[in-house]
Amino acid sequence: MIDIDGSLHSGSGTIVRQAVAYAALTGQPVRVRNARARRRQPGLRAQHVRAVQAIRDLVGGSLDGAEVGSRSFEFWPGAAEPAGRYAWDIGTAGSATMLALSVLPVLAFRGQGAEAEIRGGLFQDFAPSVFHLQHVLVPMLAQMGLAAQIEMIRPGYVPAGEGVIRLAVPPAARPLRPLVPRRGQAPARVWGISLASHLDDRHVAARMAAAARRVLDAAGISAQIEERSDSTAAQAGAAFALFADFIGGTRLGADRAGAPHRPAERIGARVARQLLQEVDSRATIDRYASDQIIPFASLTDGTSTLRVPFITEHAETAGWLASLFLRAEVRAAGHALVVHGQDARYQRMDSRGEDDPPARAVSRLR
Numbered sequence: 001m002i003d004i005d006g007s008l009h010s011g012s013g014t015i016v017r018q019a020v021a022y023a024a025l026t027g028q029p030v031r032v033r034n035a036r037a038r039r040r041q042p043g044l045r046a047q048h049v050r051a052v053q054a055i056r057d058l059v060g061g062s063l064d065g066a067e068v069g070s071r072s073f074e075f076w077p078g079a080a081e082p083a084g085r086y087a088w089d090i091g092t093a094g095s096a097t098m099l100a101l102s103v104l105p106v107l108a109f110r111g112q113g114a115e116a117e118i119r120g121g122l123f124q125d126f127a128p129s130v131f132h133l134q135h136v137l138v139p140m141l142a143q144m145g146l147a148a149q150i151e152m153i154r155p156g157y158v159p160a161g162e163g164v165i166r167l168a169v170p171p172a173a174r175p176l177r178p179l180v181p182r183r184g185q186a187p188a189r190v191w192g193i194s195l196a197s198h199l200d201d202r203h204v205a206a207r208m209a210a211a212a213r214r215v216l217d218a219a220g221i222s223a224q225i226e227e228r229s230d231s232t233a234a235q236a237g238a239a240f241a242l243f244a245d246f247i248g249g250t251r252l253g254a255d256r257a258g259a260p261h262r263p264a265e266r267i268g269a270r271v272a273r274q275l276l277q278e279v280d281s282r283a284t285i286d287r288y289a290s291d292q293i294i295p296f297a298s299l300t301d302g303t304s305t306l307r308v309p310f311i312t313e314h315a316e317t318a319g320w321l322a323s324l325f326l327r328a329e330v331r332a333a334g335h336a337l338v339v340h341g342q343d344a345r346y347q348r349m350d351s352r353g354e355d356d357p358p359a360r361a362v363s364r365l366r
Contacts, residue, residue: 004019006071051099096156122157157235253289287308305336311337
C-alpha cells in the first residue's frame with residue numbers, strides 16, 4: 001500500500017483526488033493521511049468524499065474512513081472496467097468540475113466508453129470553471145488523442161449548487177501523444193463568455209464584458225465576447241471567461257466567478273488583466289491547466305514540453321504524485337514544465353517486482 005502524507009506540497013484536495021485516481025489506474029491500494037491539512041477546514045469535504053466514492057464505484061473498489069471531516073482514509077481498487085452511464089450528486093455547491101477531473105483519467109484509461117451526469121457547483125473560487133474545462137483542457141486532450149466531451153446542462157453557483165454537467169469519455173488512444181504546443185507572440189483571436197443567471201435587470205453580463213473590453217482595448221487587443229442570459233440556475237449568479245488562441249495549438253484561459261459584493265466591472269477587468277499576464281509570459285499552457293494536464297502527459301510514451309506563466313503548488317503536487325504512482329519524470333522550474341511519460345496503461349504497477357526501480361520524485365530544472 002502506498003502511503004500519502006496529505007500535508008505535503010499543496011496540502012489540498014488535489015492530493016486526495018489524484019492519489020485515488022492513480023491508485024485506480026495502477027491497481028495499487030493507497031492510504032491518505034493528513035488530508036487537506038493545509039486548508040482552513042482540514043479533512044474531507046462533501047466534494048472530496050463524493051469524488052473518491054465515484055472512483056471506487058467505477059472500478060469496483062472499496063473505501064475505509066472516507067467521510068466528511070475525515071483526515072485519513074484507505075482505498076483498495078478493484079478490477080471493474082467502467083462502461084455505460086453514471087450519475088453523481090455532490091449534494092452541496094462543492095465543485096462538480098473537480099469531480100469530473102477526478103474520474104476523467106479513470107474513464108479514459110480503464111473505461112470502455114462511459115457517460116456521467118454530475119451535479120454540484122460549476123462556478124466558484126479555487127476550482128476550475130466548466131468553461132475552462134470545455135474550452136482549454138478538453139481541446140488539449142483532443143490534441144493528445146482523448147476525445148472527451150463536457151457539456152453544461154445548467155449553471156450552478158455558491159451556495160445553492162444544483163449545477164449539472166454531462167461528461168462523455170471514450171477509451172483513450174493507445175498511447176496518448178505528448179503535448180508540445182507552439183505559439184506566436186500575439187494571439188490570433190481573443191474571445192470570451194459572459195454568463196449571468198437571473199440578473200438581467202442589473203445587466204451583469206454586459207457590464208462584465210464591457211469592463212474586460214476596456215482593459216483589452218488599452219492593450220491593443222479586440223475581443224469577441226458572447227453575453228449569455230440564463231434563467232435555469234437555482235439562484236442568481238455570474239461567471240466570466242476569456243480565451244486567447246494562437247497559431248500553433250496554444251489556447252490560454254482566464255476566468256472568475258461572481259460573488260456577493262463582487263462588482264461585475266471588477267470581475268471583467270480582473271479576468272482581462274490575468275489573460276494579458278498569461279499572454280505576456282509567452283506561456284503555451286495557462287496556470288490553471290498546468291497541473292490538470294500532468295496526469296495525462298504522464299500517460300504518454302514521449303515527452304511533453306510546456307511553457308507556463310509560473311510553477312504553481314498544484315503543478316508541483318501533480319508532478320509528485322505522477323512520479324510516485326506512474327514513474328513519470330516531471331521537471332519544473334521557472335517557466336518550464338517537462339513531463340517524460342511512461343505509458344503506464346501497459347504496465348500495471350501492482351505487478352512491479354521487488355527489483356524494479358523506485359518511483360522518481362518531481363525534480364526542478366537547474
